[in-house]
Amino acid sequence: MILVTGGAGYIGSHCVKSLMKKGYEVAVLDNLSRGHRDAVLTPHFFEGSIGDASLLSKIFSSSSKKISAVMHFSAWTYVGESVEKPAEYYQNNVAQTLALLTAMRDHGIKQFIFSSTCATYGDVQKIPITEDTPIGPLNPYGHSKRMVELILADFDRAYGMKHCIFRYFNAAGADPEGQLAERHDPETHLIPIVLQVASGTRSHVSIFGTDYPTPDGTCIRDYIHVNDLSDAHILGIEYLEAGKPSNIFNLGSETGFSVREVIKMCEQVTGKKVPVKEAARRAGDAPRLVADSTRAKTVLGWKTKLSDIQTIVKTAWASMKP
Numbered sequence: 001m002i003l004v005t006g007g008a009g010y011i012g013s014h015c016v017k018s019l020m021k022k023g024y025e026v027a028v029l030d031n032l033s034r035g036h037r038d039a040v041l042t043p044h045f046f047e048g049s050i051g052d053a054s055l056l057s058k059i060f061s062s063s064s065k066k067i068s069a070v071m072h073f074s075a076w077t078y079v080g081e082s083v084e085k086p087a088e089y090y091q092n093n094v095a096q097t098l099a100l101l102t103a104m105r106d107h108g109i110k111q112f113i114f115s116s117t118c119a120t121y122g123d124v125q126k127i128p129i130t131e132d133t134p135i136g137p138l139n140p141y142g143h144s145k146r147m148v149e150l151i152l153a154d155f156d157r158a159y160g161m162k163h164c165i166f167r168y169f170n171a172a173g174a175d176p177e178g179q180l181a182e183r184h185d186p187e188t189h190l191i192p193i194v195l196q197v198a199s200g201t202r203s204h205v206s207i208f209g210t211d212y213p214t215p216d217g218t219c220i221r222d223y224i225h226v227n228d229l230s231d232a233h234i235l236g237i238e239y240l241e242a243g244k245p246s247n248i249f250n251l252g253s254e255t256g257f258s259v260r261e262v263i264k265m266c267e268q269v270t271g272k273k274v275p276v277k278e279a280a281r282r283a284g285d286a287p288r289l290v291a292d293s294t295r296a297k298t299v300l301g302w303k304t305k306l307s308d309i310q311t312i313v314k315t316a317w318a319s320m321k322p
């Protein structure tokens, strides 16, 4: 059985569905601090924190449902909040992850898949971004992810715990069957925000910076469909089950879209006009972040299927309809 932490959240819940479709037995551990109980599709749900040693001991000691691997999605994920509350972010994302990894070590569980982020790269000079692009997170959220990456390397060396670190670019889209959605509160991701405007629940979209060195002056990002991320996680489990070495993989579509291009696509898909307000640049926003995912494609055999921007927006829009 695979334990999915954060399986009540956006990406974790989609991955649980994909795992179950592939025939895996799945348990979810989530404290529902940011997730939704109704997004947990497996009957094996533990409500609690990844730092709760006695709960972890109970989960890992079960003889009927032996956990073979952990997929670790749980974290707090707001960059701005992490700048204001670094203590809480390091506690939740680093200290609690260390407790989880220590419990895994104590119970001999040796396969770990980690949701990291392109935010570990920081101020990038060269595009596309490969796994060898210099590291340099710009905020406590990015630091917390990088710290866990370093812990994982040490746990591999000392305890033989093998990992796949997945550095996601911008996760987007939703379950094409309409069962799951992206439901962050507050929402900070561009596509759901634009679609909230299209649906009338938000008045406008702010564009932060229109004078970047990009063709239309707005920032360019790489959007990857959440189901393609799920596929990569399943390939990651198969990779570790085959006894392969720990590795780091970028997960992106390798195509960049500007803020204005995303808004235009949302208008096209929804048939609604989306009012925008141009605002000043935000500190720390890089002009362009686009992945090179060659390693995931060649080593894991990963292929994106739903990550064209129109499909991403269409599935996100369909998931928002009542």
Ligand SMILES: NC(=O)c1ccc[n+]([C@@H]2O[C@H](COP(=O)([O-])OP(=O)(O)OC[C@H]3O[C@@H](n4cnc5c(N)ncnc54)[C@H](O)[C@@H]3O)[C@@H](O)[C@H]2O)c1
Binding pocket: 005, 006, 007, 008, 009, 010, 011, 012, 029, 030, 031, 032, 033, 034, 035, 036, 048, 049, 050, 051, 072, 073, 074, 075, 076, 077, 092, 096, 115, 116, 117, 118, 167, 168, 169, 170, 171, 172, 184
């Ligand atoms: N959404 C993106 O574009 C993106 C990009 C890069 C990386 N990531 C990473 O992917 C992962 C999932 O992101 P998401 O967008 O699905 O976030 P999310 O907030 O929707 O899901 C995170 C889940 O973790 C749970 N959680 C948080 N702290 C916990 C704890 N201490 N114990 C138990 N449960 C806890 C929350 O309740 C929530 O259900 C995160 O680790 C995030 O950093 C996301």
